[in-house]
Amino acid sequence: MKKVIYGSALLALMVAGAANAQSNAGWNDGDLIVTASNTASNALLVYNTHGALVEQIKTQGAGGVTGNAGGIAQNHDLLAVVNFGSGNVSVFRKPHDHGLLQLEKVVPAITNPVSVAFGRDHLYILTATHIESHPIDRFGVSSTADGEAQLVVADGSAAQVGVLRGQLVITEKSNVIETVNLTAQGAVTGSTQRVANIPSNVNAPFGLATRGNDAYVTIAHANEISLVRNDAVLTVTGSGTQMAPCWVTLDGPFLFSANSPSQSVSRYAVYGQKIIQDDAVVAKFSGNPSDITYRDGLAAVIDANGSVSHVSIFNVDGDGDFNLKSAVTIGNAATNGVAIIRSDDNFNY
Numbered sequence: 130m131k132k133v134i135y136g137s138a139l140l141a142l143m144v145a146g147a148a149n150a151q152s153n154a155g156w157n158d159g160d161l162i163v164t165a166s167n168t169a170s171n172a173l174l175v176y177n178t179h180g181a182l183v184e185q186i187k188t189q190g191a192g193g194v195t196g197n198a199g200g201i202a203q204n205h206d207l208l209a210v211v212n213f214g215s216g217n218v219s220v221f222r223k224p225h226d227h228g229l230l231q232l233e234k235v236v237p238a239i240t241n242p243v244s245v246a247f248g249r250d251h252l253y254i255l256t257a258t259h260i261e262s263h264p265i266d267r268f269g270v271s272s273t274a275d276g277e278a279q280l281v282v283a284d285g286s287a288a289q290v291g292v293l294r295g296q297l298v299i300t301e302k303s304n305v306i307e308t309v310n311l312t313a314q315g316a317v318t319g320s321t322q323r324v325a326n327i328p329s330n331v332n333a334p335f336g337l338a339t340r341g342n343d344a345y346v347t348i349a350h351a352n353e354i355s356l357v358r359n360d361a362v363l364t365v366t367g368s369g370t371q372m373a374p375c376w377v378t379l380d381g382p383f384l385f386s387a388n389s390p391s392q393s394v395s396r397y398a399v400y401g402q403k404i405i406q407d408d409a410v411v412a413k414f415s416g417n418p419s420d421i422t423y424r425d426g427l428a429a430v431i432d433a434n435g436s437v438s439h440v441s442i443f444n445v446d447g448d449g450d451f452n453l454k455s456a457v458t459i460g461n462a463a464t465n466g467v468a469i470i471r472s473d474d475n476f477n478y
Contacts, residue, residue, distance in 0.1 A: 157425045159472030162442055163230075164431060165201060165210050167192035167465035173210055173221065174464075175230060178427065178442055180455030188212055188219035189235050192463065196302065197243040198289045198336040198376045198420050199255075200466030204247035205474055207233075207270070210466065211242040211254075218242050218254055220270045223474060230470075236263060236272050248292030249315030251275075255290035258283040260299060260309055262317040276317030281307045291339035298324075298344040298357060300334040306346055308360055325361040328353070336376035336420075338384065345384055345399065349373040354386060354397065354404055366404040371395050378423040383449040385411070387418035387430060394421065394430060396449050412443065412451045424469035427454070431467050438464035 158178050166172040171192035175184035190212025194200055200211045208221040208230060217237050221230040236252070244255040252263045252270045261277040263270050280287060286302040296308045299321065309321045332350035339345075344357040348365075354374055356364040368374045371393055374386035384397040384404065394412040398405045416434030428443040428451060438459045443451040 157427055157471070160425055160427060161470040161472075162427075162429045162440060162467065163201060163203075163208065163470060164440055164459075164467045165192060165465050166459075166461055167194060167200075167213075167463040168461060169193070169214065171210070171212050171214075171219075173208075173219070173230065174459070176440060176442075176457055178454055180440075180442065180457045182457075184229050186221070186230060186232055189232065190215040190217050190219055192465065194241070194243050194465055195463075196286075196288065196335075197465070199244035199246060199291070200420070201468045202245040202247050202252075203468040203470055203474070207247070207252075207265070208468065208470065209236075209245040209247070209252055209270070211245055213241045213243060216241050218245055218252070220252070222269070223470065233269055234272065236270055239274075239277060243287050244289045246290050246292050246297075249311060251315040253290055253292065253297055253317070255287050255299060257285040257287055260290060260297060260317055260321065262311070262315065264314075264316070274317075275314075276312070278309050278317055278319065278321050281305045281321050281323055288335050289337050291337045291344055293339055293344060294342050298337060298339060298346070300337055300346060302333045302335060304331045304334065306331075306334050306355075306357060306362070322360065324357055327362055328355070328365055336374075336387075338377045338379045340379055345377055345379070345404070347374045347377055347386060349375045349389075354384070356399075356402060356404060358402075364402045364404055366397070366406065368395065369406055370409050376418065376421050378421050378428070380423045380428075380445060380449065383407070385421060385423065385428065385449075387421040389417040389419065392417060392432065394418070394428075394451065407449070411449070412441070412453075414439070414441065419465065420467045422467050422469055425471050427469055429467045429469055431464055433462040433464065436460070436462055438462050440464070440467065
């Protein structure tokens with residue numbers, strides 16, 4: 130497999146990661162992979178890393194979301210799941226005394242939610258037309274929003290929300306990448322604004338992954354991935370042989386994109402303002418990927434074809450290579466959202 134090294138610092142990081150992965154093989158076997166059935170009676174499906182279903186819990190809401198990412202978000206002992214059809218978000222908590230999740234609250238949204246994210250002691254809910262913030266304290270997520278803003282287009286094409294320093298970044302598939310500011314306490318404030326320097330050929334911004342001030346945003350129908358920083362697009366990179374990069378996740382120096390029509394995952398090296406494709410295909414699927422996540426040396430990908438969907442769970446080594454650990458087939462093609470819960474995720478706010 131072709132490997133490209135980008136400087137001594139990146140090489141050191143890769144070597145250290147590989148050594149750590151080899152010396153801790155199996156350390157993440159206690160982690161959990163979660164997705165949602167996304168059916169009329171929505172349910173959270175919880176799997177261990179070997180693909181066994183360990184828990185299935187009704188969200189007390191209705192599914193039905195499509196064309197989105199981040200339908201599930203996780204932070205410490207809390208997990209949020211969108212219920213598009215019923216216009217609310219279910220919040221689960223992982224108790225300290227056992228590893229099973231419990232439904233804690235159903236939080237109403239302004240309208241149908243499509244994506245959620247945690248950050249700055251808040252849960253952020255992206256709906257079809259608005260973004261809203263809900264504070265979190267020792268009693269959990271508040272049912273009342275402490276900030277909201279209408280999206281730039283607000284035509285129902287909203288795809289995903291991510292958290293930056295002092296801002297949120299949002300994609301609308303109607304060719305808009307936008308940000309909205311946060312107060313010092315983390316509440317949404319002011320109006321949403323288009324970012325500058327959006328490419329003239331922009332066509333359907335979809336998924337995103339954030340770190341610090343950087344947001345890596347896919348422009349799926351233009352076969353591109355862009356870097357957004359400080360309210361502007363700085364870099365745009367083509368996806369090469371793989372069509373329509375839709376959803377992305379970060380792992381150290383690597384960015385992984387799930388390419389829906391190509392039924393694959395690609396690996397990019399990201400540093401500074403650079404986005405460089407390192408390997409066009411690190412994983413292939415029998416269906417079209419609809420979401421991807423990385424955490425704790427694991428990657429999980431949702432794909433669907435025909436009347437079924439699949440959850441594929443991979444070990445990811447220090448070189449960014451995917452090694453299939455287990456795969457699950459679900460008798461429902463609507464499955465939506467994916468998150469990884471570490472075995473030690475049981476902290477209080």
